[in-house]
Amino acid sequence: NISLYRRLSSGGRVLAGLADADTIFALSSGHGRCGVAVVRISGSAAATALRCMVGLGNQLPPPRTALLRSITDPHSKEVLDRGLVLWFPAPHSFTGEDSVEFHIHGGPAVITAVLQALGSVPGMRPADAGEFTRRAFHAGKLDLTEVEGLGDLIHAETEAQRRQALRQMSGELGRLYQDWSHRLKRTLAHVEAFIDFSEDELIEEGVLDQVDISVCDLQAEIKQHLKDERRGERLRSGIHVVIAGATNAGKSQRPAAIVSPIAGTTRDVVESALDIGGFPVLLSDTAGLRDSPDLVEQEGVRRARERVQQADLTLLVVDSTILPSGEQEAAALLLEHLRSVLSSQDQPGAGRCLLVLNKVDLLPEAHREKLNLGLRRVSGLPPVCLISCQTNEGLKDFLTVLQSNIKTMCGDPLSGAPTLTQARHRAHLQQCVAALAQYRRYRDSDLALAAEGVRLALTSLGRITGRVGAEEILDIIFKDFCIGK
């Protein structure tokens, strides 16, 4: 049916374009000191640049073969470096255009010299942020989920992030969404057929029953996919771990923050990005939670509470010296403390919080043992770690517990169904589920409105795979890229 195709494919809306006539170049490997640096060139003048900077005797090298050559300045003929040269003729390159790569030594002087020499070749200019990927996308080399996967890859600062980015780039997530999209198209086609043709007796009986089933299935599958508790997104943007507790319990001692022994020193939230066991962690240190007449401190406490609300994991630090010696009494006090800190958190769930009892070096040995063993038996308490930031006692065990918690929350990026990595994906999938609910709501009273639900669901899904309404996302994606890729 042509009409359905039109409806389904009236996708690819306006995208923001850039001048593709120029040949662009950039340092594609990271900035800073490194052994080898990769400079990439893409565009019609790439071959010219290769000829005039590398002695090749007017011949282009065989495609996709590394050659060791001297790289010279095209004007002064001065040798800049000796490195590997690769030639990727169009369309078999990353961007789909003629491309050249120079693998040169990583010193800043060499890199600067090569980039300057390239800039002096006519028709060449430095690439804008994300321009290589944009060209690859425009050449049809990548679909949108792949582009986003690549953006994450460039941003991947840790190993686990890199693995998930690779998975997405290979299109696994894209394939999952394409499959849903394919099934939705079929479902929609069935509803439309029923509306337009059932009076003519040209369609089979029971078409709508099939639609009901597949809408139900899709809804369940997408909901299940959404139920990953933000694992993919956490992995992408880092897990928010918040250190909270009463004033002077020793919260700030773990990430070396500047503190003084006067209670209430940390007045605002201090953040730092850490790599814990290969997972990105955004650690926030907060002001001590107490009622204070100091207005600045009150604001700090307010922000601390807000942070705790948003946290993926809260480390509640308690000064172990204030705990009563009896384990029951200690547990009761800790529970009450938990409730007050996590305030509106309905349940201080085990995965959401770790109890860190600090300053255990100040406790008598017997008391310490009692707490350690006793508190583990109390139900309703999150995992308890006894540490001393002064003597580093218990710190290793604490890190192991923390790491295993983080791993659970992120999921193993190499197993199971692909998880969501973009908040944008989540929003569109939620719209999709809601639209499918519209089908079910109107199924019996108004089939036109029910069909509209399926149409909306397809549109929402299409926004993820880049087949529909891509313009608004593209700008954001490409802005996310650093120069060179």
Next chain:
Amino acid sequence: MLMKKLPPVQSVLFLVSRRASQLSRQRYDVIVVGGGHAGTEAAAAAARIGAETLLVTQKIQTIGALSCNPSLGGVGKGHLVREVDALDGLCGRAGDWAGINFSVLNRSKGPAVWGPRAQLDRQRYREFIQIQLFYLQAELLSTPRLTLLEGSVEELLVSDPNPAEPGRHRVTGIRLANSSQLISASSVVLTTGTFLSGSLFVGRTASPGGRMGDAPFMNTHTRCKPEEQLPCYLTYTTPGVERVVRESLHLNCHIQQDAKGPRYCPSIESRVLRFPGRSHQVWLEPEGLTSDLLYPQGLSMTMPPDVQLRLIREIPPLHRVEIHTPGYGVQYDYVCPTQLSPALQVKNTQGLFLAGQINGTTGYEEAAAQDHQQGPLLDGSQTTTPNEESYIGVLVDDLVSRGVTEPYRMFTSRAEFRTSLRPDNADLRLTMKGFELGCVSAVRHHEAVRVNCSLQNAIAALQALTMSSTSWRKKLLGISMSENKNQTLSGMDLLQYKDVSFEMLASVFPECLSPYMEFSQRLKIEAVYKPHYDQNKSEIKRIQREENMSLPQDVDYFTLPVSLSQEVREILDRFRPTTLGAATRLEGMTPAAIANLFKYVNLIRRQESTMSGKQMDHEEEGGEEPCKRNASLPQ
């Protein structure tokens, strides 16, 4: 009886129709060639707008003839008839006049996809169309605007290409057959589509699937009273029918040829071959109040007449049937409509318009609708009906931007904004715009304004009625509401509930709602669809933005300095989309190509605006003394 009530229309038409030599003038604003559904609508619309119009047709007697089945409307098609009617076209009113059985198809599927349908009396339909044209050409109008001419057109007169715009021709008029006389015109509309004629059979009731006494068709008044309406009957094919089809395959050129037939209106041969072992519906439709012929809807076929008789007699209630006119298939040429602008004007010839089956469509409704796209254009204005506002716009956009690969029929699934383009609100969408363009009478316009005001007032009154859900429950007993106890709901919210009707609300609040009782059904529909309309609005705006980005029409896509793949260049060259929006809907377009086109269009726009800016600078420089005061402004 019938002929006594009405003046002998055909003879009147003969009297006032001209021979070429008697034409009062040699120059017209518009010449319409062809007197079928497209041609009559085009001529009438042009005359309503005020253009001096000449309708040339081979046989004036057959103007308004229903060449296929005697019915109008249906799912999708009914939407088109409503819209033509909202623009004061002929076919809706003709349907009201000639209808002998009115029904609404898809009644159980929601008002957005209801399909108003009328069974027609062939003779009455023709009478009505002819009377309308007679009225427009009658001398009793102070300025007769329509002239009918019997004859055939031999030659289309076209100017040499304009040297300033290579390839641009202009239509200048026509030359009639057997005549050296030239008739000039600024616009010529070709509606020479081939009639897809049906076949007629007589039969007896099998099972009465009556569709009697349903709602009026297009307007509030229909000529046929409910008790006068004739029923349609439903029967089914038998294994005998299938046997006859299989035995006669070698005699059947329909099956042997590979011409592309419509998949949605299959002949009995293809139905039997595609779905063997099944019985298929056959509707026995009356041909008119005074006719004893029946039209067997669902039995179109192309085999020899004796086989047709054998086949139809295999259906038990039709054992003793005789065939009045055997069925036949029609194969015809069409003009690929991608060569047309959205006004249905041939792209390289100004003033030449095509409408109807010549553009690859099928059906009366599709033909009639096309003229209400171009009607306004005949006047030289460039306004068209956009596809987010009407099915007419969807139809034309599909034709000119995608072309056709099989006879084109309207479906509701073709409309992207289906829940907004409903049959019930066609008047609100189109009548006021049509009036501005001049093709809608003052009477119709006045009525549309009245309806619009009343609906707005009624909606305001409903929105002003707010109460807690508890209070509503007390007022309307037996209504199940899912809302929380203390949620405040308006009358408009309540009306969204399946069980709540406007009548119920009006009985509770008679003082403020009873004035709107005549609109009770429309108000109910408005209430149910309003949330979805609000949702659609932003999307419609976005599309309008893209539709407003026009692509140059005379560009060579093969040398365009824009990064486009060869396939995309070929697609663009073949379809020549007029806007970026139309380009995005082409099959095979890639997002990258759209992005690059977008960039290109923006570049042209910038260049144009800087050029016009320079001109202004220039004017200022060459301007008179007062301009010099501007020179002191900081640059």
